[in-house]
Amino acid sequence: MSAADLELYEFRPRSALVTQDHTPQRPRFPVVDAHNHLGSVGSGGWADRPLAELLVSMDEAGIQAIIDLDGGWGEEILNQHLDHFKAGAPDRFYHFGGVDWSKWPELGNSFAEWAATRLRAQVRLGAQGLKVWKGLGLQVRDHHGQLVAVDDPRLDLLWQTAAELQVPVLIHVADPVAFFDPLDRYNERWEELHAEPDWHVPHPPYPAFLTILEALARLVLRHPHTTFIGAHVGCYAENLAWVSRLLDQAPNLYVDIAARIGELGRQPYAARRFFLQYADRILFGTDMGVDLAWYRIYYRFLETDDEYFNYDVNEIPGQGRWRIYGLYLPADVLEKVYRLNALKLFGK
Numbered sequence: 256m257s258a259a260d261l262e263l264y265e266f267r268p269r270s271a272l273v274t275q276d277h278t279p280q281r282p283r284f285p286v287v288d289a290h291n292h293l294g295s296v297g298s299g300g301w302a303d304r305p306l307a308e309l310l311v312s313m314d315e316a317g318i319q320a321i322i323d324l325d326g327g328w329g330e331e332i333l334n335q336h337l338d339h340f341k342a343g344a345p346d347r348f349y350h351f352g353g354v355d356w357s358k359w360p361e362l363g364n365s366f367a368e369w370a371a372t373r374l375r376a377q378v379r380l381g382a383q384g385l386k387v388w389k390g391l392g393l394q395v396r397d398h399h400g401q402l403v404a405v406d407d408p409r410l411d412l413l414w415q416t417a418a419e420l421q422v423p424v425l426i427h428v429a430d431p432v433a434f435f436d437p438l439d440r441y442n443e444r445w446e447e448l449h450a451e452p453d454w455h456v457p458h459p460p461y462p463a464f465l466t467i468l469e470a471l472a473r474l475v476l477r478h479p480h481t482t483f484i485g486a487h488v489g490c491y492a493e494n495l496a497w498v499s500r501l502l503d504q505a506p507n508l509y510v511d512i513a514a515r516i517g518e519l520g521r522q523p524y525a526a527r528r529f530f531l532q533y534a535d536r537i538l539f540g541t542d543m544g545v546d547l548a549w550y551r552i553y554y555r556f557l558e559t560d561d562e563y564f565n566y567d568v569n570e571i572p573g574q575g576r577w578r579i580y581g582l583y584l585p586a587d588v589l590e591k592v593y594r595l596n597a598l599k600l601f602g603k
């Protein structure tokens with residue numbers, strides 16, 4: 256290979272900047288990871304290993320507690336998670352239940368009532384929240400074969416039930432904006448979509464990104480007594496002004512930052528203002544398993560003023576070839592984001 260025919264994917268520029276690396280070995284405050292997945296029994300993950308090993312890894316990373324979103328739809332998986340994790344260390348694990356959308360065609364108009372009953376049963380067993388996966392608004396279909404909108408009024412009973420049971424709803428809709436765009440030379444996530452073609456949900460045939468997000472906004476505003484946590488920075492980390500407007504209108508909305516430091520850290524001025532302004536509404540989360548190297552990147556991003564560093568544990572970051580900048584958050588903001596906001600929501 257000569258320099259003249261270097262392919263773009265082979266390009267590995269090494270920054271010539273002389274910058275500092277202040278990566279914290281441990282977080283400044285104990286951390287609640289409010290968006291993570293502990294996997295299910297039989298998947299070779301933490302559910303199949305002794306709990307003590309997981310606790311050692313959490314202690315090493317300074318993780319006080321984990322919100323596990325893998326509680327499944329019914330009793331069986333939830334019980335496995337409660338038995339394996341929560342029973343052994345009740346203060347360190349919170350497990351979320353879910354909705355089995357595949358039952359809608361069979362149950363028809365009684366679906367919401369059934370889903371609300373399932374949620375009641377899950378909470379009775381020990382679930383402490385409801386996870387809504389991104390299929391809603393994108394793939395979930397009703398008994399007429401119609402796509403179900405995120406704010407479909409037929410689901411109101413489910414959101415009301417969450418409010419009544421006082422459990423938060425962690426909701427992820429849509430995906431990065433670029434996943435809805437054509438897969439062409441202008442797509443900023445071309446490499447990621449090339450590696451994961453199933454993640455591409457082009458509009459059309461899929462709904463437009465903003466159609467889904469506007470439905471999320473209507474949903475959150477229509478249910479002021481239900482606490483929603485918008486996953487991945489309110490599902491729109493690319494547009495903090497949009498998320499800010501919704502946070503202003505909806506005091507019942509929180510956001511987590513899971514898997515979005517690549518977005519936040521390349522708009523560090525806007526991101527820092529966002530954290531300072533909404534310090535009471537932002538939850539720490541990673542979505543990256545229980546992994547010390549990943550946690551340290553998050554701590555570096557939130558705590559330091561380090562410049563132009565990789566936001567991924569891999570040399571070529573998965574989401575795109577950019578670099579991020581630290582937010583050097585003040586101690587009071589940091590503690591809220593790291594743990595106090597989560598304890599307010601889950602500590603009951």
Ligand SMILES: [Zn+2]
Binds near residue numbers: 290291292324513542
């Ligand atoms: Zn997740």
